Amino acid sequence: MNEQAGLRGRAWFKALTGNNKPKAGDPNSILAADAPFGGETALFLCVVPNLESRFPCVRDGQVGLEEAYALATNIREAIAEDNNKPKAEKRPIIAVVDVKSQAYGRREETAGIFFAAAVSADAYASARMAGHPVISLIAGQAFSGGFLTHGYQANRILAFDDDGVVIHAMHKEAAARITRRSVAELEKLGHEIAPMSYDVRDYAKLGLLFRLLHTENPKNPTEAEIAGVKQALAEAIEDARAGKTDLSNHLESDAAKQTRKASIAVRNALETQWETA
């Protein structure tokens, strides 16, 4: 079993912003704050559990309809406010990620959670394409549609390196059931096949991470650890500003060149054949 989603997220949101309260108008599951960061202002965003949510299927820290639209609103406001600023002055947007999954609920499906998730992903990607450095700090869990909604459009992703960090398309029990394996078999396969693994150190082999970070107790970081994470985030911001605004860096790291050979082969072949078609 994974630990309760959101505890790490809340702890790090507070550590980075000094703030722990939802904004007026936002649901209690969304923490959003503009906070001073390295001589400028950055927008920090986090999804946390709200036991009193009027949507029952998000109460354990899942990302649902209100969460997706609130994220998108906050991001769109930042884009609009910085619209006339040169790229170098557009505020960084930092997603603190610790989400259990998307909401698995009938209310959500009926009201189009697929579209709400798309609206949020669009907002994050639009910010990135407009020149905002969009950085994800994976402090805990980053599952499936929850991660697609909140964080996966970042142009730089950082993650803690301990066992409480899980980045995956589906939690173990369900993935085992659907692929007709035992959880033990699934764990064994994960060690042989990097994209199947639940271990963040294997995820790092996919070449999608800017950096792995270590803290002794991620739910209760020390001042020195907070300073270290801030330093890493600042470097990620600088790197994002110096790079492209798309996700082409996903395939450019040494790890990606090893693990994603097939992706690179597809791109090369398609590019060659495209010219003559």
Place this chain on the structure above:
Amino acid sequence: MSQTNIIPDFVMRRSFIELNGRARAQSLFDEGTWKELVGPFDRIESPWLPMQGIAPQSDDGCIVIKGKIGGSAAVAIAFEGAFQGGSVGEVSGAKMTAALDLATKDSESGRPTAAVLLLETGGVRLQEANLGLAAVAEVISSILALRQHAPVITIIAGTVGCFGGMSLAAGVSSYTIMTREARLGLNGPEVIEQESGIDEFDASDRALIWAIHGGEQRVGMGLADTLVEDDSEKIAAAVRSYIRAGVPIEHRSRQVKLYRDRIAALDTSQQIDPATLRHQWGNSTGGAR
């Protein structure tokens, strides 16, 4: 009485749903203008499936065709629902992203190239889990880049439907075409029943599933644009008309306030009645665009 009078239209029409992914994609193009790229003979297969004792397919269940539609440059990318449930693997996902990026490059250099996505997919291929999820994020990003220059049109015809991460791809498309046999949602009924219990969603309740996820409902509530009969010519005509229409003035997925307000207005003390929701959303202004 002549024969044409006694044979109803649906007997004469050419079904789209009965075509496989490749034939569906081909059927959209002007005759003699198209070519398949990185096809089965290029043999770029999933490296991950054989490691798990699963037979790969030489196109990885993704078909890319470039050509002309209604005289305009276009690329169609189809997910074949019959291979691994149309799931997004490393190779199939990379094909879609790369094709979208090449269309963007052409569009930016003065040759607008629309993309048509034929989505029959259950979402991420769990045997390639994290590379499938990353591929979905990349596909979304590449759709958003292209749709600034040329329309991205999603077709969900059925019968697999469009679920999981790729439902977000439909969500950020410029236009979505569906049939009554198509479904669109983030989580399928079985997954919801498994995760949240049968009281939340009874996956054996067919009427409920279609009332929520069905094409008629999605178009009716304004989260998809056109409901088309299962007829190849009608679907191709709908695609041509959207390519002619070009990039929408404001994409649906940028209308944050409209939809946030709609969610705020929902009574969540009980389950939401799909027919009532369709009436409320379908009748208010803004809807599709």
